[in-house]
Structures are given as C-alpha cells and as structure tokens.
Amino acid sequence: MPHWLKPLVLPVALIVLFEAWARATDLQSDSLAPPSAIGRALIEALGSGELWIATRDTLASTLAGLLIGSAIGLMLGIALGLSSGFNRLMDVTIEAIRPIPSIALLPIALIAFGFGYRMEIVIVAFACIWPMLILSRAAIGGIEPRLLEVARLLRLTSADRVRKIVIPAALPRIFVAFRLAAGIALIVAVTCEIAINPIGLGASIMAAQQALRADLMLAYLIWIGAIGFALNAGLLLAQNSLFGRAALAEIAR
Amino acid sequence: MTLPSITPLRPAVASARKPQIAFDRVSLDLGGKTILDTVNLDVAPGEFLCIIGASGCGKTTALRLAAGLYQPTSGRVTFDGVAMTAPRRDIAIVFQDYGKALLPWRTAIGNVSLALETAGVPKPQRADRIEELLVKVGLPFHGDKYPAEMSGGMQQRLQIARCLAQEPKVLLMDEPFGALDAMTRQSLQDEVLELVRASGVTVIFVTHDLEEAIYLGDRVIGLLPHPGRVGIQCAIDLARPRDQLTTREQPQFLALRRQLFDFIKASEA
Numbered sequence: 001m002p003h004w005l006k007p008l009v010l011p012v013a014l015i016v017l018f019e020a021w022a023r024a025t026d027l028q029s030d031s032l033a034p035p036s037a038i039g040r041a042l043i044e045a046l047g048s049g050e051l052w053i054a055t056r057d058t059l060a061s062t063l064a065g066l067l068i069g070s071a072i073g074l075m076l077g078i079a080l081g082l083s084s085g086f087n088r089l090m091d092v093t094i095e096a097i098r099p100i101p102s103i104a105l106l107p108i109a110l111i112a113f114g115f116g117y118r119m120e121i122v123i124v125a126f127a128c129i130w131p132m133l134i135l136s137r138a139a140i141g142g143i144e145p146r147l148l149e150v151a152r153l154l155r156l157t158s159a160d161r162v163r164k165i166v167i168p169a170a171l172p173r174i175f176v177a178f179r180l181a182a183g184i185a186l187i188v189a190v191t192c193e194i195a196i197n198p199i200g201l202g203a204s205i206m207a208a209q210q211a212l213r214a215d216l217m218l219a220y221l222i223w224i225g226a227i228g229f230a231l232n233a234g235l236l237l238a239q240n241s242l243f244g245r246a247a248l249a250e251i252a253r
Numbered sequence: 254m255t256l257p258s259i260t261p262l263r264p265a266v267a268s269a270r271k272p273q274i275a276f277d278r279v280s281l282d283l284g285g286k287t288i289l290d291t292v293n294l295d296v297a298p299g300e301f302l303c304i305i306g307a308s309g310c311g312k313t314t315a316l317r318l319a320a321g322l323y324q325p326t327s328g329r330v331t332f333d334g335v336a337m338t339a340p341r342r343d344i345a346i347v348f349q350d351y352g353k354a355l356l357p358w359r360t361a362i363g364n365v366s367l368a369l370e371t372a373g374v375p376k377p378q379r380a381d382r383i384e385e386l387l388v389k390v391g392l393p394f395h396g397d398k399y400p401a402e403m404s405g406g407m408q409q410r411l412q413i414a415r416c417l418a419q420e421p422k423v424l425l426m427d428e429p430f431g432a433l434d435a436m437t438r439q440s441l442q443d444e445v446l447e448l449v450r451a452s453g454v455t456v457i458f459v460t461h462d463l464e465e466a467i468y469l470g471d472r473v474i475g476l477l478p479h480p481g482r483v484g485i486q487c488a489i490d491l492a493r494p495r496d497q498l499t500t501r502e503q504p505q506f507l508a509l510r511r512q513l514f515d516f517i518k519a520s521e522a
Contacts, residue, residue: 146354155342156371
C-alpha cells in the first residue's frame with residue numbers, strides 16, 4: 001500500500017458505509033443526506049455561479065479583516081514586546097477588551113455599518129487582533145537572549161537592533177500567529193454570515209437549510225472546509241518559500 | 254616538589270608592560286550572592302591568559318565583566334586605563350553556544366557582515382573583507398550556507414570570523430571548544446594560536462579543560478569557588494609554536510597538569 005493511501009482508508013470507508021446505510025434505510029431527513037446526493041449538489045452548485053459569488057464575498061471579508069486585524073495586532077504586539085513599560089500600561093486595558101467574543105459586537109457593528117462587507121470586516125479584524133498581538137508579543141519576548149547580547153556587544157543602534165535582530169528572529173513565530181489568525185478569520189466571517197449578514201457562504205448555508213435542501217447545505221459545509229484547508233495550505237507554502245532554508249531549519253529545531 | 258618553570262607570582266611579561274585589561278579589587282554580587290570576591294588581575298597586551306576553575310567559580314562571570322556586559326558591585330575593570338561602563342567594539346567575545354550566538358536567518362556571509370555593518374564599513378568593501386575572514390578561519394566556499402547547514406566546528410569558526418571582523422584588540426573566549434569533538438577541538442586550538450600569533454590580539458580564554466589551558470596559554474589562572482577568587486597563577490614557559498603531540502609530552506607540561514589538577518581537586522573538596 002503506498003504511504004499516502006493509508007490515511008485515506010478510514011474516511012473513504014466511512015463515506016461508503018454512510019452511503020450504504022442511507023440507501024438501505026431509504027434516508028429521508030432535513031439534516032442529513034447520502035454522500036452521493038451531497039456530491040451531486042456540490043457539482044450543481046459549482047456550476048451555478050451562485051457558489052462562486054458567495055465564495056468571493058466570504059473570502060473578501062475574511063482577507064480584508066485578517067489583514068487589518070493582523071496589522072494592528074502585530075504593531076501593538078511588537079511595541080508591547082519591546083517596551084515593558086508600555087506593556088504594563090496596556091495590560092489591564094487589553095485583558096479587559098480581549099475576552100469579549102467578537103460575535104458579541106454584531107449588534108453594534110450592525111447599527112454602525114449596516115449589512116454588508118464593512119461590518120463583517122470590522123468583526124473579523126477585531127477577532128484577528130488578539131492572537132496576533134499575544135503571539136507576536138510572546139515571540140519578541142522569546143527571542144534568544146544570546147542574540148540580544150550579540151547586538152549589545154556589537155553596539156547596534158536601537159533601530160538596527162529591531163530591524164536586524166528582533167524582527168527577523170521573531171518572524172517565523174509571527175507567521176505561525178498569522179496562520180492561526182487566518183483560521184479564526186474564516187470561522188468568524190462564516191459565523192457572521194450565518195448569524196445575520198446576508199452575504200457569503202454562511203448566508204448560502206442558511207438559505208439551503210431553509211429550503212430544506214440538506215444535500216446542498218452539507219455541500220456548502222464541505223466547500224467551506226475545503227476553503228479553510230486551501231487557505232492554510234497556501235500560507236504554509238508561502239511560509240516555506242518566504243523564509244527558505246534558514247526558517248525551515250529554525251522550525252525543525 | 255617545585256619546578257623552576259612554575260612561578261606562582263605574576264610573570265615578568267605582565268608586570269613589565271601597562272596592562273590592557275585590569276581588574277582592580279573587583280567584586281560582583283548577583284541576586285544577593287557574591288559571585289566574585291576582590292579579584293585583582295592584570296592582562297598585558299598580546300598576552301594569552303587562560304582561566305580555569307571548578308564549575309561555579311565565576312570564570313564566565315569574570316569574562317562578562319571584561320566584556321562590559323556586567324558592572325562590578327565594587328572595584329573596577331579598566332581597558333587601557335579607562336573604566337569599562339559598556340561593551341566596546343574592539344573587545345569581541347566568542348560564546349560556547351555558537352548555535353545561539355549566530356543569526357540563523359543569515360548565511361555565513363551575512364553573519365560576518367553584521368559586524369562590518371555596525372562598524373560602518375561601506376558596502377562595496379564588505380565582500381572582500383568577508384571572503385578574507387572566511388578563508389582565515391577555514392571556511393572558504395561556505396559563505397552561502399546557513400548556520401543550520403554547518404557542523405558545530407564550522408559554526409564556531411564562523412562565530413570566530415564574526416568576532417575577527419570587529420578587528421578586536423581583545424578576544425574573550427568562553428569555553429569556545431567545549432561542545433566540539435576532540436579532533437575538531439585540537440585543530441581549532443592550533444588555528445586560534447596561529448590567528449593570535451598573526452594578529453597580536455590579547456586573549457582571555459575560559460576553559461574547564463586543564464590541558465587546553467596549558468597548551469594555549471602564556472599564563473593560567475585558577476579560580477576558587479564560592480565566592481570566586483584567584484587561587485593560583487602559573488606562567489607557562491612552553492616553547493612556541495606548540496605542537497599537539499610533543500608539547501603535551503614535555504615534562505613541564507605534565508608537571509603543570511599535575512599542579513593544576515591538584516588545585517582543582519582541592520578547590521572542589
């Protein structure tokens with residue numbers, strides 16, 4: 001058996017088993033559908049164009065929110081990591097705001113921005129700030145002390161210390177934080193759409209559910225999973241090509 | 254048994270010239286504990302001084318004081334008569350943990366370049382200078398490799414190259430070969446001796462390997478632990494250039510080894 005085949009055995013077996021069970025019991029359900037019907041619904045949706053518009057809407061909000069939130073989180077994280085005084089000053093404020101679930105901001109965002117991209121982007125951005133802030137702050141704090149000592153011994157200026165030592169040393173971990181934030185961004189965007197925003201894949205799932213199309217609903221679910229998978233795979237690829245040999249060695253260590 | 258070659262006093266070479274680095278009644282407390290207690294130490298320009306001692310005797314601390322990374326609690330450390338208040342570019346330090354001291358995201362060339370960049374060497378002059386330094390430490394043709402792609406010995410050579418790029422007057426070495434295998438260690442010992450001979454740089458070399466200290470040094474100082482203080486000084490009059498086989502077989506070498514071994518053993522008791 002080729003080595004890539006083994007991990008596929010279980011999921012394929014489960015799908016076949018589910019299909020057989022659905023056919024044997026002549027499944028009639030509002031929440032479940034046999035895999036073959038889900039597959040047909042997915043192919044149909046892919047051909048209709050509606051799915052592509054929904055995908056575009058969800059991805060646009062996800063990426064815009066991700067970029068805005070990550071940028072804010074990164075800048076704050078670096079500043080907090082570098083200055084213990086600033087960190088102490090902001091500590092209570094951050095810990096007070098951070099636990100607020102981003103989805104709880106929906107009513108406020110709805111009043112402020114109405115339906116559409118803008119409110120969704122704001123909520124996604126809010127959710128992305130925190131993992132980026134916390135992890136980049138930790139990445140700065142976790143820099144090998146020996147490297148900072150080398151910077152002292154070579155008498156690097158503060159600007160050079162940040163530019164040549166701090167940022168490159170923290171970058172691999174900051175990128176991992178960005179991948180984590182990307183996953184959160186997609187979750188929050190789809191949640192927004194399911195809860196209230198009438199655009200994107202979340203709204204499409206709700207529409208399929210209300211039309212009692214369990215097959216189409218599950219097809220959308222699988223499509224969202226595929227997008228999440230592709231997003232992470234794309235970022236992993238970017239990580240490897242961005243940081244090259246040095247970063248690979250760093251992460252493996 | 255006293256051998257004429259072993260003088261417990263400061264050797265003539267050090268007292269005749271003005272010291273380059275001087276510890277004047279230096280004490281250091283860290284976290285409420287006295288690490289070094291009233292240490293007096295003069296290092297002459299061009300001298301190769303080795304510091305030995307049981308673990309916890311403060312030999313690394315002494316080196317960090319000489320680098321300006323620590324400030325003494327009392328007494329003072331001077332460089333050419335001026336008190337050390339901060340690290341200086343003309344004092345370089347080679348750490349034992351080369352893997353942590355090198356920038357993993359920069360190639361060998363980039364790592365050496367860091368020292369030249371901060372010294373303000375203009376870009377067009379850097380490439381030749383880096384090439385020259387890499388050849389000097391035995392790393393030609395490895396300039397494009399990242400530290401993670403190099404063996405331990407190569408990484409330590411690279412760290413030495415970066416220190417030499419600072420054009421130091423003093424080279425501080427903190428158990429630099431402690432993590433390397435015996436063969437690599439011996440060849441690096443000889444290479445460092447040759448580099449020091451050619452450049453005339455002053456060296457303070459911390460090691461726990463007594464033979465290494467005798468083999469390399471003009472003088473060996475032994476520290477006593479808890480708190481760290483100078484317990485023994487031996488001038489090493491072995492002929493230079495030294496040889497890994499014949500030098501280590503000389504009766505003088507063996508007598509020094511015995512003396513220092515007894516010292517360490519007594520200090521640990």
